[in-house]
Amino acid sequence: MRRFVIIGRRATASPDFLLEDLPGTGGRIDVLLRCLRAALLVSHGVRRDVIAYVVLLGGPAAPRVLRVDGALAEYLRPDERSLGTLVKKALARAPGGPAFAPATHGLSMASGGLEAVLADLGPMTPYVLEEGGTDIRAAPLDAIDPAFFVGDHLGLDEHTRSSLAATGAVPISVGPLSVHAEDAIAIVANEMDRRR
């Protein structure tokens, strides 16, 4: 199972953001919504072998993690507003608690930050997307159970970096330019599709 873990440093963990202003009221949750699309959707379908985690570190309800399971997800549409609506519902409906609990349509929520994700992942090989890492085309990659950790527009903070280093995460770079997180995910997905 391919996993993407996207870390939103200021993205709001409560459902009070406005669909009319996702970037401004959601702590740039728009970045994470686009990452969900890139991780989970292909032409006319959902990648059933992908799980995406979004770590929400912003606002008074933080930290919380949203998990979207491609095998179970329904009503995933690619536009930001539709994805925002779905995430808003999940944030509103999910019971609190450190274990992932179903919220709506294949979306689950847990309290906690990166540690909640690490506890849920099970066996996997961790990679962290980072400028200066090994070029993804040259890197050996676990084709079965990879987990890719991705920062948002602010990048990963020091604490997250050291937590990931402690798991043995391998720094991987997707190319010579620093690109948006969703584009990095598209490039990783392409590489993994090619290796299958």
Added chain:
Amino acid sequence: MRRFVIIGRRATASPDFLLEDLPGTGGRIDVLLRCLRAALLVSHGVRRDVIAYVVLLGGPAAPRVLRVDGALAEYLRPDERSLGTLVKKALARAPGGPAFAPATHGLSMASGGLEAVLADLGPMTPYVLEEGGTDIRAAPLDAIDPAFFVGDHLGLDEHTRSSLAATGAVPISVGPLSVHAEDAIAIVANEMDRRR
């Protein structure tokens, strides 16, 4: 100069779409907005060496073409609603006419469809993104003046295909799966960045 030409078969050529429902009222103009982001934006910046054309073939004002020149563009933000607002303004303000005329902030408009783009492109090597084409990693690519033609979620129609074939456009594939147009653009951009 790197060019991307994205063809929206039903995307509306008039500014009367709703920002609250881009997919439903804009003939899936949301797809094209995401393509603009993927073509033009990188982390904290605009690709100044890219021009993106969006061919709008839907609604009573069609056909019209929007051109976004990375070298001139201002206020390009990555979220769909902001990009939709910018495109809406350009569609409302642009004078009609077969030549590209400035509308707003580095965005220009022309009446016409693919032929208006072909007349504007100048010297270039054309490529068409297509399943079954030559793998982009194995293809010789013009590093200076490539123009990549991309279909939306409906793919390219027969008339467009034959017009592109007449220009000698080389079919290029980005990978083993059929991915969203914006992801295909991200993968092409990555390949071009690597060849620079």
